[in-house]
Amino acid sequence: MTTEMIRMERVTKRLRGKLVLDEMSLSVRPSDTYVILGPSGVGKSVTLKLIIGLMKPDAGRIIIDGTDIATLDRREMLGFRRIYGFLFQSSALINWLSVFENIALPLRESRKYKDNEIREEVTRCLSLVELDGAENLMPDQLSGGMRKRVALARAIVTKPRIILYDEPTTGLDPIVAETINQLIVRLQEKLHTTSVVVTHDLHSAFTVGNTIGLLEEGKIIAEGTPQQLMQSAEPSVRRFISVTRVSGSPNNAGQH
Amino acid sequence: MAANNNTHPETEAAPSEGPLAGVGRGLVTACQTAGETLGVLGRTIASLPHLPFRGRETLNQMYYYGVSSLGVTSLFALFSGMIIAFNTGVVLRDLGMQQSIGSISAVAFCREWGPVMTAVILTARVGSSMTAEIGTMKVSEEIDALEVMGIDPVQYLVLPRMVTLALMTTVLTMIADLVGIFGSGLVGQLQIGVDYRVFYDDAVSYLKFKDVISGLVKAFIFGIMIATVCCTQGLVTKGGARGVGKSTMYAVVSSLLFMIVLDYIIAKIFFG
Numbered sequence: 295m296t297t298e299m300i301r302m303e304r305v306t307k308r309l310r311g312k313l314v315l316d317e318m319s320l321s322v323r324p325s326d327t328y329v330i331l332g333p334s335g336v337g338k339s340v341t342l343k344l345i346i347g348l349m350k351p352d353a354g355r356i357i358i359d360g361t362d363i364a365t366l367d368r369r370e371m372l373g374f375r376r377i378y379g380f381l382f383q384s385s386a387l388i389n390w391l392s393v394f395e396n397i398a399l400p401l402r403e404s405r406k407y408k409d410n411e412i413r414e415e416v417t418r419c420l421s422l423v424e425l426d427g428a429e430n431l432m433p434d435q436l437s438g439g440m441r442k443r444v445a446l447a448r449a450i451v452t453k454p455r456i457i458l459y460d461e462p463t464t465g466l467d468p469i470v471a472e473t474i475n476q477l478i479v480r481l482q483e484k485l486h487t488t489s490v491v492v493t494h495d496l497h498s499a500f501t502v503g504n505t506i507g508l509l510e511e512g513k514i515i516a517e518g519t520p521q522q523l524m525q526s527a528e529p530s531v532r533r534f535i536s537v538t539r540v541s542g543s544p545n546n547a548g549q550h
Numbered sequence: 551m552a553a554n555n556n557t558h559p560e561t562e563a564a565p566s567e568g569p570l571a572g573v574g575r576g577l578v579t580a581c582q583t584a585g586e587t588l589g590v591l592g593r594t595i596a597s598l599p600h601l602p603f604r605g606r607e608t609l610n611q612m613y614y615y616g617v618s619s620l621g622v623t624s625l626f627a628l629f630s631g632m633i634i635a636f637n638t639g640v641v642l643r644d645l646g647m648q649q650s651i652g653s654i655s656a657v658a659f660c661r662e663w664g665p666v667m668t669a670v671i672l673t674a675r676v677g678s679s680m681t682a683e684i685g686t687m688k689v690s691e692e693i694d695a696l697e698v699m700g701i702d703p704v705q706y707l708v709l710p711r712m713v714t715l716a717l718m719t720t721v722l723t724m725i726a727d728l729v730g731i732f733g734s735g736l737v738g739q740l741q742i743g744v745d746y747r748v749f750y751d752d753a754v755s756y757l758k759f760k761d762v763i764s765g766l767v768k769a770f771i772f773g774i775m776i777a778t779v780c781c782t783q784g785l786v787t788k789g790g791a792r793g794v795g796k797s798t799m800y801a802v803v804s805s806l807l808f809m810i811v812l813d814y815i816i817a818k819i820f821f822g
Binding site: 343346348369372373374375376378380382383384386387388389399400403404448452 | 602687690691692694695696697698699700701702706
């Protein structure tokens with residue numbers, strides 16, 4: 295077993311000429327929940343898309359469970375992605391499929407499961423996200439929190455070894471956001487997967503993370519446990535934490 | 551082919567750009583659009599051995615693409631047949647050759663008018679909705695969601711649509727041919743004074759198997775082309791609702807341009 299499940303080595307990424315990641319390095323141990331914290335627009339979601347191979351780095355290497363994903367061609371990458379589960383910020387449920395069919399989709403398309411096995415797995419995952427009985431609902435009948443939970447059930451149904459969460463609490467009211475945070479913690483305890491969460495929500499980061507990395511100017515500028523980060527004397531860390539505490543979000547800082 | 555500025559926002563023309571630079575930029579984006587379309591076509595054909603059979607969804611698509619387009623296609627074909635018969639019939643009557651109206655209508659419909667008219671209707675009705683549907687999926691991250699689940703969007707979304715639309719375009723063309731020829735016969739009998747038996751005999755004696763089969767091959771290829779172009783435009787959509795609108799417009803325009811070029815090439819292959 296490798297000591298690092300995810301390793302990014304000096305990764306650089308430009309989008310439309312703008313430098314988003316500047317020789318960023320990052321390392322995530324197996325079964326760890328690593329939170330990439332930072333304000334919007336600093337490249338958090340880009341980092342997730344690089345880890346899952348939806349984008350390619352301009353420079354640097356990304357090693358997932360010992361495999362340099364740059365060496366995989368398109369079809370190999372599609373197969374390799376079964377190692378991941380991904381919770382999208384927008385949930386990204388397929389609109390014309392019911393809750394059951396959305397969760398069953400990766401199993402059906404892998405063509406390795408019988409109908410009764412699919413039903414069992416979908417029921418198990420719906421139960422894990424506390425949505426028993428919601429199988430027949432359509433996405434447009436779900437609230438924001440329910441959509442996130444269905445998307446989470448879909449992310450875990452293939453028993454992935456890595457789960458990536460893109461802003462899991464964005465757009466949710468504080469009570470629903472806290473439910474999602476607790477769900478992520480409980481899933482982590484039950485499934486022992488390696489998780490990477492990107493968020494600008496300080497409370498969410500400190501609730502779900504074992505390790506937190508603060509992303510600014512294309513690099514992880516500080517890293518540590520939630521306690522270490524809270525006690526950090528690093529000026530940029532103190533600034534981010536104080537601004538976030540005052541405004542609730544670093545993006546709103548200018549509005550207060 | 552139509553350039554898709556929407557898919558390449560960084561290549562949009564600057565206000566101060568000269569006309570030559572604008573033309574060059576347009577050509578570059580046109581080549582990109584054609585390249586993307588050919589890329590998707592290649593991937594779709596390569597996925598053919600993995601054609602998924604999803605019974606209910608396939609039936610729904612066949613119904614939506616074919617059965618629900620039947621009314622408008624038939625109406626178009628009927629009136630088109632009547633117009634062809636009327637316009638040619640008046641001239642032929644003056645020349646004393648009105649008995650040839652059957653062969654002219656049948657050949658015009660089977661070779662050209664049936665497949666082209668059906669493809670135009672399906673581009674507007676089905677192709678545009680394919681682009682809008684897949685484009686909306688793209689901007690709402692559903693396409694990315696398929697990719698991260700290890701599902702190839704081309705295999706999952708494009709391949710079944712392409713196969714279904716190619717089949718439905720061919721079937722609708724057969725029906726359009728029959729309805730159109732019937733419309734011509736009707737006008738021939740009622741307005742040009744050609745008995746329907748004379749019309750029928752002339753049509754059957756002149757029409758060759760090659761005329762019919764060239765039209766059906768055209769229809770099948772048009773179906774593949776419409777689905778490929780429209781799905782590709784959906785897959786490369788960027789920029790929210792406005793982007794979906796732009797992609798849909800480019801998909802329709804590109805499909806019509808591709809269609810007319812292909813139409814010439816196929817006619818040349820069969821009758822050149």
